[in-house]
Amino acid sequence: MEYVLKNGIVYDPANKVAGEKKDVMFKDGKIVDSVSADAKVLDVTDKIVMPAGIDPHAHVAGPKLVVGRIYRPEDSRKGVTHKTDILRSESGFSIPSCPSTGYRYSRMGYGTVVEAAVPPLEAKHTHEEINSTPNLDIVPLSLFGNNWFVLQYAKQNQIEDLAGFIAAWLRLAKCYGVKIVNPCGSEAWGWGMNVHGLDDPAPYWDVTGREVVTALAKANEMLGLPHSVHVHPNDLGHPGNYPTTVSTMEALKDIEKNSTVRGQTMHLTHAQFHAYGGTSWRDADSGADYIADYVNNNDHVTIDVGQVTLDETTTMTADAPMEFDLYKLSGLKWANKDVELETAAGIVPVIYSGKAPVNSLQWAIGLELFLKVNDPWKVCLTTDHPNAGPFIRYPRIISWLMSNERRQEMMDNREVHPWSHRRTSLASLEREYDFNEIATITRAGPAKIYGFQDRGALTPGFNADIAVFDINPNDIDPSRNHEAIEKGFSSAMYTIKDGEILVKDGEIVKVVKSHTLWTDVKGMEEQEKRVMDRVMPDFTKYYTIKFENYQVHDKYLPNPIVTEVQAGK
Amino acid sequence: MKTITFNQKKTSQIALEFDELIPDEVYSWEKADFEKYMVPIGNSRFPLTDYFDIEVEGSAESPEEIKMILNGDYGRVKYIGTKMGAGEIIVNGPVDLHCGSQMKGGSILVNGDAESYAGREMEGGSLTIMGNTREFCGCSYIGDWRGMNGGTITIHGNAGKQLGECLSGGSIYVKGDCDILAGIHMTKGFIQIDGDVTRWPGGQMKNGDIVINGELGRLLEGFVQQEIVENPEIDGKDFSGKYIKYTGDIALNGKGRLWLDAEKNRHLLY
Numbered sequence: 001m002e003y004v005l006k007n008g009i010v011y012d013p014a015n016k017v018a019g020e021k022k023d024v025m026f027k028d029g030k031i032v033d034s035v036s037a038d039a040k041v042l043d044v045t046d047k048i049v050m051p052a053g054i055d056p057h058a059h060v061a062g063p064k065l066v067v068g069r070i071y072r073p074e075d076s077r078k079g080v081t082h083k084t085d086i087l088r089s090e091s092g093f094s095i096p097s098c099p100s101t102g103y104r105y106s107r108m109g110y111g112t113v114v115e116a117a118v119p120p121l122e123a124k125h126t127h128e129e130i131n132s133t134p135n136l137d138i139v140p141l142s143l144f145g146n147n148w149f150v151l152q153y154a155k156q157n158q159i160e161d162l163a164g165f166i167a168a169w170l171r172l173a174k175c176y177g178v179k180i181v182n183p184c185g186s187e188a189w190g191w192g193m194n195v196h197g198l199d200d201p202a203p204y205w206d207v208t209g210r211e212v213v214t215a216l217a218k219a220n221e222m223l224g225l226p227h228s229v230h231v232h233p234n235d236l237g238h239p240g241n242y243p244t245t246v247s248t249m250e251a252l253k254d255i256e257k258n259s260t261v262r263g264q265t266m267h268l269t270h271a272q273f274h275a276y277g278g279t280s281w282r283d284a285d286s287g288a289d290y291i292a293d294y295v296n297n298n299d300h301v302t303i304d305v306g307q308v309t310l311d312e313t314t315t316m317t318a319d320a321p322m323e324f325d326l327y328k329l330s331g332l333k334w335a336n337k338d339v340e341l342e343t344a345a346g347i348v349p350v351i352y353s354g355k356a357p358v359n360s361l362q363w364a365i366g367l368e369l370f371l372k373v374n375d376p377w378k379v380c381l382t383t384d385h386p387n388a389g390p391f392i393r394y395p396r397i398i399s400w401l402m403s404n405e406r407r408q409e410m411m412d413n414r415e416v417h418p419w420s421h422r423r424t425s426l427a428s429l430e431r432e433y434d435f436n437e438i439a440t441i442t443r444a445g446p447a448k449i450y451g452f453q454d455r456g457a458l459t460p461g462f463n464a465d466i467a468v469f470d471i472n473p474n475d476i477d478p479s480r481n482h483e484a485i486e487k488g489f490s491s492a493m494y495t496i497k498d499g500e501i502l503v504k505d506g507e508i509v510k511v512v513k514s515h516t517l518w519t520d521v522k523g524m525e526e527q528e529k530r531v532m533d534r535v536m537p538d539f540t541k542y543y544t545i546k547f548e549n550y551q552v553h554d555k556y557l558p559n560p561i562v563t564e565v566q567a568g569k
Numbered sequence: 570m571k572t573i574t575f576n577q578k579k580t581s582q583i584a585l586e587f588d589e590l591i592p593d594e595v596y597s598w599e600k601a602d603f604e605k606y607m608v609p610i611g612n613s614r615f616p617l618t619d620y621f622d623i624e625v626e627g628s629a630e631s632p633e634e635i636k637m638i639l640n641g642d643y644g645r646v647k648y649i650g651t652k653m654g655a656g657e658i659i660v661n662g663p664v665d666l667h668c669g670s671q672m673k674g675g676s677i678l679v680n681g682d683a684e685s686y687a688g689r690e691m692e693g694g695s696l697t698i699m700g701n702t703r704e705f706c707g708c709s710y711i712g713d714w715r716g717m718n719g720g721t722i723t724i725h726g727n728a729g730k731q732l733g734e735c736l737s738g739g740s741i742y743v744k745g746d747c748d749i750l751a752g753i754h755m756t757k758g759f760i761q762i763d764g765d766v767t768r769w770p771g772g773q774m775k776n777g778d779i780v781i782n783g784e785l786g787r788l789l790e791g792f793v794q795q796e797i798v799e800n801p802e803i804d805g806k807d808f809s810g811k812y813i814k815y816t817g818d819i820a821l822n823g824k825g826r827l828w829l830d831a832e833k834n835r836h837l838l839y
């Protein structure tokens with residue numbers, strides 16, 4: 001089937017197309033540069049056309065989502081809709097059901113989302129949830145930062161064996177890349193403790209976060225994975241944590257990049273949660289300048305923000321000691337999910353309120369990061385869904401980024417507490433994003449950061465993953481009209497995935513199966529064998545399940561998209 | 570005034586859901602509108618008139634002017650009066666789950682028993698149950714920590730477990746007996762139980778008052794006996810006789826007050 005999207009205003013930053021009126025053509029699921037006269041014409045005159053959205057960091061599938069959904073029935077009852085002829089019923093606000101997750105991303109013009117924290121032990125279940133989430137390609141990252149085998153290799157500085165371990169474990173868990181969460185801290189939680197800073201060793205291990213992050217980053221580059229290490233540093237959410245964040249970035253500065261498809265050797269995730277000054281919540285202020293300056297002056301780091309949306313939401317992270325602190329602060333309920341030998345997660349509901357000084361400060365710090373990082377290719381739009389707010393708020397964040405007037409209005413009329421401007425420089429930042437920059441932080445940038453070679457751009461041969469929004473960029477002043485921007489980006493006029501129209505005028509018209517992206521490393525066979533020989537005795541001794549039941553068999557990925565990389569190349 | 574009368578024709582094994590049939594929604598409806606209406610049952614909808622004959626008399630400009638009289642057995646009809654803001658509903662028979670849940674105003678009178686979750690998350694208005702009710706009357710939604718915060722519930726019969734769980738405002742009166750954990754997690758508000766209570770009222774309460782005029786089986790360890798008070802004033806209301814006053818739950822540094830009739834609860838005095 002051939003199609004022409006006719007007369008749209010196209011934003012395709014990867015191809016340096018910034019608001020040109022032109023046709024976009026696709027055939028048999030791929031973008032093409034010409035079609036026959038029989039092609040079906042979709043009139044999108046003066047509407048925004050972009051590649052489909054790519055969310056570089058969210059939590060949408062896996063064990064902690066399940067715990068969250070089970071222990072927050074009060075969230076599940078929000079957003080309930082009846083089933084229709086093609087849709088299942090929806091439920092949930094911050095932790096929507098799997099089908100709702102797929103539908104809602106699809107309605108916003110998204111086509112791909114990264115599930116940022118898969119414990120290998122729970123990978124099977126994560127893939128089952130991915131298979132229940134329609135209309136979205138999902139990119140799982142595997143957790144390595146507190147894995148006992150990784151701690152061992154890092155301690156002994158055996159980078160080649162660590163690389164072999166990563167190659168083997170990505171294949172076992174069918175994951176795309178390496179995620180690190182509070183390195184050594186989640187292991188310390190096994191003893192009811194945390195680590196503080198990059199040089200505080202995990203109890204009984206005598207290995208530090210610095211050693212773990214550095215070793216994993218070196219191994220990641222030895223393999224030449226399409227994505228860099230994806231780092232949630234130590235001290236998340238603690239006042240005065242920005243020096244830890246800067247030291248973590250600095251620790252990876254000299255690691256040599258071994259990839260032609262991405263620019264960075266480290267992706268710092270939900271930077272907002274890692275950009276706090278002060279010594280306690282009493283005197284906390286913004287550390288956004290330090291983070292933004294570092295990112296502006298160094299090319300080895302990219303970030304996503306983790307913007308607070310001022311909603312009641314659910315926090316969930318493989319940073320269990322942090323969640324315990326949060327539980328003690330909030331007094332609400334708490335769930336803990338330990339994953340033997342690998343990680344530990346916590347789940348706590350949070351009400352981010354514009355009346356609360358701390359939440360308003362967090363809101364402002366996130367926006368500062370967006371506005372202070374000069375190069376939009378280095379920063380991505382996320383809420384660390386659902387941690388800082390649900391992903392359905394992305395259009396609202398876009399409206400804040402495009403309108404200084406709206407930001408000032410929120411501060412002036414006290415929709416946010418005065419800490420938002422007294423303790424940050426947000427009030428002085430007049431920058432407003434344009435549509436091309438929005439397309440960069442939601443599409444082209446994330447695609448580059450993940451080394452995607454089939455999406456995130458309207459390049460001939462790429463997947464026909466396209467979003468059209470009912471916004472005429474030549475006829476709207478986003479600065480004045482934030483509501484229309486939010487509305488326009490909430491409900492795509494068309495969402496097209498692999499050449500199929502999934503959404504029309506904000507409604508799902510077709511439901512398709514998701515793809516799962518994972519990375520198959522070649523050329524490490526010898527090291528992998530050595531590693532397996534070495535870890536199997538410990539595996540058998542310490543894990544409560546058998547290895548045969550641990551690995552994710554192919555049948556768990558009915559629609560895989562495999563990225564093959566040749567290690568070292 | 571407009572009076573809307575439902576006379577039951579048949580019952581259903583699977584519960585009907587009445588949350589769309591509140592005065593706020595139906596005040597302008599005529600008989601023909603009810604005849605068109607499809608009521609949710611399970612995962613489908615069926616004509617309301619398969620189950621009820623409906624009479625409409627008079628006229629109304631607003632929900633305040635509505636009186637709904639529901640005759641028959643509503644033991645398999647859920648969500649009667651859910652989220653209602655005004656008007657009056659009288660049920661001459663028993664009701665199923667969630668009657669008066671999230672109601673904001675107006676009144677509901679049930680001349681019969683009510684199933685669990687009656688008055689859940691109530692914000693205002695009054696709910697009167699002439700018979701018994703079951704678990705979680707005047708509580709939060711399951712999983713939530715925010716319960717009833719306004720209005721009045723009166724139960725003339727007995728109440729089940731976790732009455733007024735997470736209560737943060739409003740008043741609950743039980744004329745009969747009450748099962749375990751009344752007022753668990755409550756932070757504010759008032760509960761009065763005239764009959765006997767099995768055990769553990771006020772678990773993890775932080776504030777508010779619970780008065781028990783009958784006999785209490787067992788008290789939680791987190792309550793500290795303070796004094797015996799004669800004719801106390803509690804939550805702005807005058808009580809006569811002697812009451813043993815406790816405070817708790819000390820497990821949460823709670824400042825809640827538990828008042829037990831001193832005569833009936835001598836066994837707890839030390």
Ligand SMILES: [Zn+2]
Pocket residue numbers: 057058059116270317384387
């Ligand atoms: Zn995250």
